[in-house]
Amino acid sequence: xxxxxxxxxxxxxxxxxxxxxxxxxxxxxxxxxxxxxxxxxxxxxxxxxxxxxxxxxxxxxxxxxxxxxxxxxxxxxxxxxxxxxxxxxxxxxx
Amino acid sequence: xxxxxxxxxxxxxxxxxxxxxxxxxxxxxxxxxxxxxxxxxxxxxxxxxxxxxxxxxxxxxxxxxxxxxxxxxxxxxxxxxxxxxxxxxxxxxxxxxxxxxxxxxxxxxxxxxxxxxxxxxxxxxxxxxxxxxxxxxxxxxxxxxxxxxxxxxx
Numbered sequence: 001x002x003x004x005x006x007x008x009x010x011x012x013x014x015x016x017x018x019x020x021x022x023x024x025x026x027x028x029x030x031x032x033x034x035x036x037x038x039x040x041x042x043x044x045x046x047x048x049x050x051x052x053x054x055x056x057x058x059x060x061x062x063x064x065x066x067x068x069x070x071x072x073x074x075x076x077x078x079x080x081x082x083x084x085x086x087x088x089x090x091x092x093x094x
Numbered sequence: 095x096x097x098x099x100x101x102x103x104x105x106x107x108x109x110x111x112x113x114x115x116x117x118x119x120x121x122x123x124x125x126x127x128x129x130x131x132x133x134x135x136x137x138x139x140x141x142x143x144x145x146x147x148x149x150x151x152x153x154x155x156x157x158x159x160x161x162x163x164x165x166x167x168x169x170x171x172x173x174x175x176x177x178x179x180x181x182x183x184x185x186x187x188x189x190x191x192x193x194x195x196x197x198x199x200x201x202x203x204x205x206x207x208x209x210x211x212x213x214x215x216x217x218x219x220x221x222x223x224x225x226x227x228x229x230x231x232x233x234x235x236x237x238x239x240x241x242x243x244x245x246x247x248x
Binding site: 026027029030031032043044046047048050051054 | 197198199200201202203204205
């Protein structure tokens with residue numbers, strides 16, 4: 001169950017790691033729950049990350065390879081670490 | 095001169111951007127339909143009616159915002175068992191999007207905001223063109239004005 005305290009603690013814990021540029025927690029529907037980034041950037045990340053998670057889940061389902069546990073998007077400037085859970089998606093930018 | 099098809103292009107780009115979007119309607123604040131786009135041509139709805147109600151709901155919510163002094167209304171979401179209706183402000187118009195129930199809300203919001211900014215510009219240009227008087231009407235007005243001036247001299 002997600003609580004305000006859990007969200008606060010998780011964001012603080014993840015943000016304290018070296019190299020972490022931002023943390024976003026979004027609902028599975030793409031609505032941001034909490035973030036350390038600007039509202040514009042948060043909205044964008046939440047929308048696109050939920051979209052990519054949906055697609056990845058469909059692929060995994062089609063291939064019959066089990067459950068999606070983790071997703072990494074490695075780009076030249078930043079890296080997105082995506083942890084999809086049942087009720088929310090945790091995103092770390094580094 | 096603005097091509098009305100430009101509205102349809104923006105709306106169809108929006109509908110293609112997200113799989114859960116069924117229908118997009120652009121209406122003015124009085125509820126008149128300006129343009130619309132559908133994913134399935136056989137999807138049977140009364141577009142004018144839906145657009146008019148969406149506009150009325152949006153304007154009513156806007157009034158609530160004014161009464162509470164909480165600023166401009168950006169977006170209205172109505173969630174139903176089997177679908178969702180979003181309405182966003184786009185200047186002098188209201189952009190209405192009808193989706194499936196399991197749509198990515200964040201993505202729809204983002205896409206609507208982008209489309210609304212684009213539509214606001216086009217709509218402003220379109221409506222200013224509509225209100226510009228034709229040259230003949232302008233001349234008639236000038237003639238009437240000079241005739242009135244002459245009458246006043248008497």
